[in-house]
Amino acid sequence: MVCKIADNIFSPLGFTTEENYQHVRQGCSGVRRHEGWRGLPYPFAASLFDWNRVQLVDGFTPFESIVIRSVEGALAQTDVDAASPSVLFVLSTTKGNVDLLEAPSPASAMQRLPLGAAAQVVASYFGNPNMPVVVSNACISGLNAQIVAMRALQCGSYDTVVVAGADVLSRFIVSGFGSFKALAAEPCRPFDIERFGLNLGEAAATIIYRRAEAGSWHAVRGAIRNDAHHVSNPSPKGEGCYRALRYVMQGQSAGDIAFVGTHGTSTLYNDEMESAAIDRAGLLAVPANSLKGYYGHTMGAAGVLETVLSMRALDDGIVLGTKGFATMGVSHPLNVSASHQTTDKRAFVKLLSGFGGCNAAMLFKKGGVA
Numbered sequence: 001m002v003c004k005i006a007d008n009i010f011s012p013l014g015f016t017t018e019e020n021y022q023h024v025r026q027g028c029s030g031v032r033r034h035e036g037w038r039g040l041p042y043p044f045a046a047s048l049f050d051w052n053r054v055q056l057v058d059g060f061t062p063f064e065s066i067v068i069r070s071v072e073g074a075l076a077q078t079d080v081d082a083a084s085p086s087v088l089f090v091l092s093t094t095k096g097n098v099d100l101l102e103a104p105s106p107a108s109a110m111q112r113l114p115l116g117a118a119a120q121v122v123a124s125y126f127g128n129p130n131m132p133v134v135v136s137n138a139c140i141s142g143l144n145a146q147i148v149a150m151r152a153l154q155c156g157s158y159d160t161v162v163v164a165g166a167d168v169l170s171r172f173i174v175s176g177f178g179s180f181k182a183l184a185a186e187p188c189r190p191f192d193i194e195r196f197g198l199n200l201g202e203a204a205a206t207i208i209y210r211r212a213e214a215g216s217w218h219a220v221r222g223a224i225r226n227d228a229h230h231v232s233n234p235s236p237k238g239e240g241c242y243r244a245l246r247y248v249m250q251g252q253s254a255g256d257i258a259f260v261g262t263h264g265t266s267t268l269y270n271d272e273m274e275s276a277a278i279d280r281a282g283l284l285a286v287p288a289n290s291l292k293g294y295y296g297h298t299m300g301a302a303g304v305l306e307t308v309l310s311m312r313a314l315d316d317g318i319v320l321g322t323k324g325f326a327t328m329g330v331s332h333p334l335n336v337s338a339s340h341q342t343t344d345k346r347a348f349v350k351l352l353s354g355f356g357g358c359n360a361a362m363l364f365k366k367g368g369v370a
Helices: 017-025 062-075 098-102 115-125 138-154 171-179 239-248 268-280 299-315
Strands: 002-010 031-034 044-047 087-092 133-135 160-167 203-211 217-226 259-261 287-289 347-354 358-366
Touching: 002 017, 002 062, 002 138, 002 299, 017 299, 044 171, 062 115, 062 160, 062 203, 087 115, 087 138, 087 299, 098 171, 115 133, 133 138, 138 160, 138 203, 138 217, 138 299, 138 347, 138 358, 160 299, 203 299, 217 239, 239 268, 239 347, 239 358, 259 299, 268 347, 299 347, 299 358
Parallel strands: 087 133, 087 160, 259 287, 259 347
Antiparallel strands: 002 203, 002 217, 031 044, 160 203, 217 358, 347 358
16 A cells, blocks of 8 residues: 655645644635735735745755755654655656746756756755656646655555645746736635635645555545646536546545545636536535635645645544635535534545646545555
8 A cells, every 4th residue: 555654734824734734723824915026016815935934944945945844844753764765755846946037046046947956956955866756737736746656656666755745936926827817816715606716825745655554544546637628728527627536436435535625726617617527426415625715726735735634634534614615606516615524434535637638636545455
């Protein structure tokens, strides 16, 4: 089995998984309205670090620093020797050190602009001798990276895989989403009739997997499906999302699933597409939630952060509420609640979707045998 042995969430809501979980349970959100941010001419809502509170690593960029801090937090819970050749590092990010383009930087820093270079810098910090793997597949990167980790462990290439996902915001990123008219100036409202766009977020999150006979959580199955519908718009029928769901639900009953952790970005088309895919997969009655109201869309970190937080909540028998939701606003009425709910089930499905028609799904179970 591929089992989780440690994790960490490093975000504006806290620097450990437990801090993040307790703040979310209390209904806290890192999302705030920002005006005039880095000279941008329009307001937007996002969850941003207070960089005065972040202990940067000397000689490393803000992006690299939050990855390192998150990985350190996870490794501290284990006996893993990060410098062992049996350990692989996988980095999930969409833009890495892209903020280096916004201010004069020394040539040595600019050499870390390529994603592979940034990943190598992080792996080298921990003394790891292997070439790290970079996964940059739009918004599904965080789940895609975990699927890469599963495959590396299942084929016996490594004993342990450290999966870290992270992104920090830049003018380039914010203006890119702004060009799609996808940004909301107020906190987002996933699946709500009055949803008006997404929020962005900064974060790093780490999950460490190992081949083991048993563990508190294990990754059962993952799927990536691209329906190639459009460069930016999702398939109205949720074709790729549905196919990913169908694969991971093989041999599983909807009645065994505690919840579906959706992408739930709060855009008009994403939320509608996900509702169609979930309906087609026979999961409409299963509780569904979105965590974007607490963190915004953390891009390369999203799949890792939301998986870790979902695991921690289910450890307590809780389905986290969808912050910002009030009235159903999609044509396939999902089982969404703004309030936290209780459950005695021990499995959940995580979904992500992204530009270019990419979709990913993973099934996770607590304890037992896969």
